[in-house]
Amino acid sequence: MNTVMTSENLTSGDIVINGSVGTPFCDDAKMSMRNVNVFYAENQAIHDVSLDLAKNQVTALIGPSGCGKSTFLRCINRMNDLIPQCKVTGxxxxxxxELYAKNMDPVLLRARVGMVFQKPNPFPKSIYENVAYGPKIHGLATSKSELDEIVETSLQKAGLFNEVKDRLDKPGTGLSGGQQQRLCIARTIAVSPEVILMDEPASALDPIATAVIEELISELKEKYTIAIVTHSMQQAARVSQKTAYFHLGKLVEMGDTKQIFTNPSHQLTENYISGRFG
Amino acid sequence: MFENNIKGHISKQFDMELETVREHLFKMGGLVEKQVQDAFTALVDGNDKLAKKVIKRDSKVNALELKIDELCTQILAQRQPAASDLRLIITIIKIITDLERIGDEAEKLAVAAQNVKEKHISADREEYQYFSALGELILEMLKKTLDALARMDTDDALEIIKQENEVHERFDELLSYLIDCMKKKPKTIKSVLSITWSARALERMGDHIQNINEFIIYQAKGRDIRHLDLDKLIATLDEDF
Incomplete structure (x- = not known):
């Protein structure tokens, strides 16, 4: 649809990043991104990135700060539409x-492609209302009992129901950090998305809450396609089946997580995941 | 080079921890090489004093194995190494098991040296040429293996792996000769059996040396080539070399 940009070769130290290596494409793709470029005014944040999100798999996007992984993730449900001067091509x-087609309603798109953020951000409403909000505005329930069922099912899928079933009318903000994050996941699930995007969903949580979220991600992939941005290499290794390494706005390498963490093909990937990236 | 595999981390402490493991590994490799050399000499020369030294020193080999295991466990727990660092730690943990077993086989040679009452493999006897041919091949392969390890040299590692058949050929030659001896002179059976067990110990060292070289290739190339026959192994590596 849009003009394809050919970016210049970027270098990191002595290493030239010239196209990506590995296997960024798959046969059972839920989403396919091709030749994606993102600009913030004059600054190009993403350079000609092409990759697939495999259906019912977890894809981890990793890379140093400022490498463009969050920018790329936010393009997938058009969150960058909200940023003035941000231009997305590809x-x-x-x-x-096509998600960027003129007839695609971004609000409906974001119901199909949900997002969970770094910091848990429940609405200043009750636990029940936090989960019921999406189904209400999208008209997914025709009766109170139907809405109750969506709320309960969503909280169960997020592994939170048993902990909050006796206090659904209490504020969501009164929950612990880990519970709040699971509430946000329940809120995302409530509108029956197909894809869930997670931007460092456990970085503000303690190890136990993190383990609960990671376990949840593994369960959720049975029903949803998931992309997760994380700074924790171990987390990417634990929860994902595919890993994409970004560097200076380019996709350097993508492949099976098992291979990336034991035998990466690109020197920059090797340097980053072995803690040699300066 | 091995050094290149352990340097360059943002955490210099991690570099130092890997350097400590490396120092211990090379110390263990050097010690095992000395054990094999001395055990072989003790057996050939009938040197009881040297044999005792070898037996006593085996505890030092064992202690180094435990120490390196402990250092690697600490690194796994504290650093969660990935990629080449992970392969390096796995390689070291595997290699030291083989080095320790080579040490055990050397100890067996030393025990055999103590048990014989006379110099039954001395240079003026015919079996010497067969036994020394096998022993010298093993010593040469062990030395080359330790060099390949120090340089993480996959070409050299592959060359040593290719020598496996040579070890078996020399072992079989020696065995045929010893069987002939036993047939012709039944009185020599006891001493010939002792040589047979010693030759078996040398052959097993050869197997452990092969394992070490397979792990050198795993570390450097990320390819697990264990249990492949030689043709398939070479075909697999041709994609990389």
Whole structure:
């Protein structure tokens, strides 16, 4: 749809990043991104990135701060539309439909492609209302009992229901950090998304709450396609099946997580995941 | 080079921890090489004093194995190494098991040296040429292996792996000769059996040396080439070399 940009070769130290290595594409893609470029005014944040999100798998996007992984993630449900001067080119296709097509409603898109953020951000409402809010505005329930069922199912899928079932009318902000994050995941699930994007979902949590979230991610992939941005290499290794390494706005390498963490092909990937990146 | 595999981390402490493991590994490699050399000499020369030294020193080899295991466990727990660092730690943990077993085989040679009452493999006897041919091949392969390890040299590691058949050929030659001896002079059976067990110890050292070289290639190339026959192994590596 849009003009394809050919970016110049970027270098990191002596190493030239010239296209990506590995296997960024797959046969069972839920989403296919091609030749994606992102600009913030004159600054180019993403350079000609092409990759697939495999259906019912977790894809981890890793890389140093400022490498463009969060920018790329936010393009997938058009969150960058909200940023003035941000220009996105390239193709984003989900199940054959172009996400940046003129007739694509970004609000409906964000129900299909949900997002969980770094800091838990429950609405200043009750636990029940936090989860019921999305289904209400999207008209997913025709009766109170139907809405109750969506809330309960969503909280169960997020592994939170048993902990909050006796206090659904209490404020969501009164929960612990880990519970709040699971509440946000329940809120995302409530509108029956197909894809869930997670931007460092456990970075503000303690190790136990992190383990709960990671376990949840593993369960959620049975029903949803997930992309997760994380600074924790161990977390990427634990929860994902595919890993994409970004550097200076380029996709350097993508492949099976097992391979990336034991035998990466690109020197920059090797340097980053072995803690040699300066 | 091995050094290149352990340097360059943002955490200089991590570099130092890997350097400490490296120092211990090379110390263990050097000690095992000396054990094999001395045990072989003790057996050939019938040197009881040297054999005792070898037996006593085996505890030092064992202690180094325990120490390196402990250092590697600490690194796994504290650093959660990935990529080449992970392969390096796994390689070291595997290699020291083989080095320790080579040490055990050397101890067996030393025990055999103590048990014989006369110099039954001395240079003026015919079995000497067969036994020394096998022993010298093993010593040469061990030395080359330790050099390949120090340089993480996959070309050299592959060359040593290719020598496996040579070890078996020399072992078989020696065995045929010893069987002939036993047939012709049944009185020599006891002493010939002792040589047979010693030759078996040398052959097993050869197997452990092969394991070490397979792990050198795993560390450097990320390819697990264990249990492949030689043709398949070479075909697999041709994609990389």
């Amino acid at each position: 193709s984003f296709v989900m199940d054959g439909a």
